[in-house]
Amino acid sequence: MIKNKPLSGKTAIVTGASSGIGRATALTLAMAGAAVAIFARRKDRLIKVASDIQAKGGKVLSFAGDASYPEDIDKLLEQTLQWKEGGRKYDIVVVNAGRGLAGGTLSSDHSQWEEVYNTNVLGAAYLIRSAAQYFVGRKKGDIVVVGSVVGRNISPFSAFYGSSKFAVNAIAEGLRQEVCAHGVRVSLVMPGIVKSEFQKVAGYNEDNFYKSIAHMGKLLKPQAIADGICWLLTQPPNVNVSEIMIRATGQNYP
Helix, strand or coil, X not given: CCCCCCCCCCEEEEECCCCHHXXXXXXXXXXXXXXXXXXXXXXXXXXXXXXXXXXXCCCEEEEECCCCCHHXXXXXXXXXXXXXXXXXXXXXXXXXXXXXXCCCCCCCCHHHHHHHHHHHHHHHHHHHHHHHHHHHHHCCEEEEEECCHHHCCCCCCCHHHHHHXXXXXXXXXXXXXXXXXXXXXXXXXXXXXXXXXXXXXXXXXXXXXXXXXXXXXXXXXXXXXXXXXXXXXXXXXXXXXXXXXXXXXXXXCX
């Protein structure tokens, strides 16, 4: 239970909020007092997340859209700025929407490469830039980019996906250097292996993934990442946790 609601008065945008890390983050920030605007492609899932937040007394705005489409990102930001309960502003943007892809350069499905980059890199970069422009004007704000450990330590099981996370990691750090003088914080969160539906959608199975990580023991749940995000957002304004990597204790690689 989060005490004293440290994010009261703030409005947070969370993309990819229909499941996994995004869902856990939206709920956690709402319980910390933030009004939360949630965004994902699956409208039915978003409705359920919104209902869960409201049931706990939180404020929520939901918007269904595709994180790889700039026009959908623009609509999300516009609607948030018009949202009365959110104070017609936003203070936090969690850039979480993304998709995985099993395999390396030789074994991954070439027909999915463009979609992976459109969502994980180009769509993310568009939201990052849009949020940064707004925050620079306000002289404050938080951008949290959800990367991956394979964006720092590549893995043969997900090398092509990992390359997209290397790119977004670089974008996040480059932006931090651009905007830090304006009072804007940029944080990169690199989760290890998190047990969620992400693996199934990405194409991982027993043979190409799970047998190789069985020795790692108990894996992370999305809540572990959400707790890390909430923690870094509650640091004093002059403290920017620029990056954190969160692994299960037994995860020796990547």
